[in-house]
């Protein structure tokens with residue numbers, strides 16, 4: 493097959509592929525997004541020297557390459573847009589209002605567990621690590637802080653673990669933070685400080701996998717931002733249910749500013765804190781920040 497001409501996807505092929513993707517990941521491709529799948533996977537078909545999507549679907553769903561090809565496909569079809577300090581007003585609520593309350597609530601155990609679910613290339617969990625470090629300062633050593641960062645895509649997790657970023661990823665980062673928490677590298681790149689990097693543990697996890705989520709235990713804070721926009725209501729419902737099971741009774745769930753769990757879960761309710769986009773379990777005590 494020529495590498496210059498990309499095969500087109502028939503309606504039936506699109507339906508089958510979109511259905512497989514949805515079953516596996518919850519990512520919903522409506523019919524008007526057929527061109528998106530074509531443009532993201534066309535190059536993959538060329539690499540595999542596969543002539544059409546019917547053959548690709550067979551390759552994807554059968555035989556010894558199945559797992560690897562699903563991985564390869566998710567690396568290509570996911571949108572991984574992110575940045576350090578993304579949606580700063582929301583992060584300020586976390587750092588200035590929620591974190592002090594949680595530190596007080598956990599003063600006896602000195603243990604805090606955070607989960608950045610759908611973390612992409614690591615900017616979000618490293619931002620949380622920076623915020624914890626600057627809040628706790630010298631007290632950090634007294635605490636057992638765990639930040640779990642997960643994503644479906646192995647490619648972004650590999651980049652996250654390398655911890656090297658361009659100016660673009662740091663476009664919302666204050667120069668003083670850049671100076672303090674990053675090491676300048678050749679060609680304008682920046683590496684996250686190793687002690688901050690060590691606060692975060694990366695693991696592959698598909699939000700569709702509720703059992704794997706349970707194995708991670710309970711979290712005081714969950715960030716799951718800007719991924720539910722790719723899910724339909726059915727998948728959002730599953731994810732909300734999974735979070736209601738993994739969130740501590742007095743924990744906080746932060747979602748993206750254009751996302752909502754309205755009508756999807758009876759246990760989780762939005763907090764009235766402006767610009768927080770934050771949910772808590774019904775009945776969780778909402779104290780005012782000191």
Ligand SMILES: C[S@@+](CC[C@H](N)C(=O)[O-])C[C@H]1O[C@@H](n2cnc3c(N)ncnc32)[C@H](O)[C@@H]1O
Pocket residue numbers: 517518519570571572573574575578609610611612613616642643644645648697698699700716717718719722
């Ligand atoms: C737009 S990024 C959001 C990154 C970060 N949370 C933020 O707000 O900046 C969305 C991420 O969700 C991941 N993703 C998509 N479907 C997923 C699923 N079913 N399970 C886990 N991660 C998923 C993608 O790989 C991508 O890295």
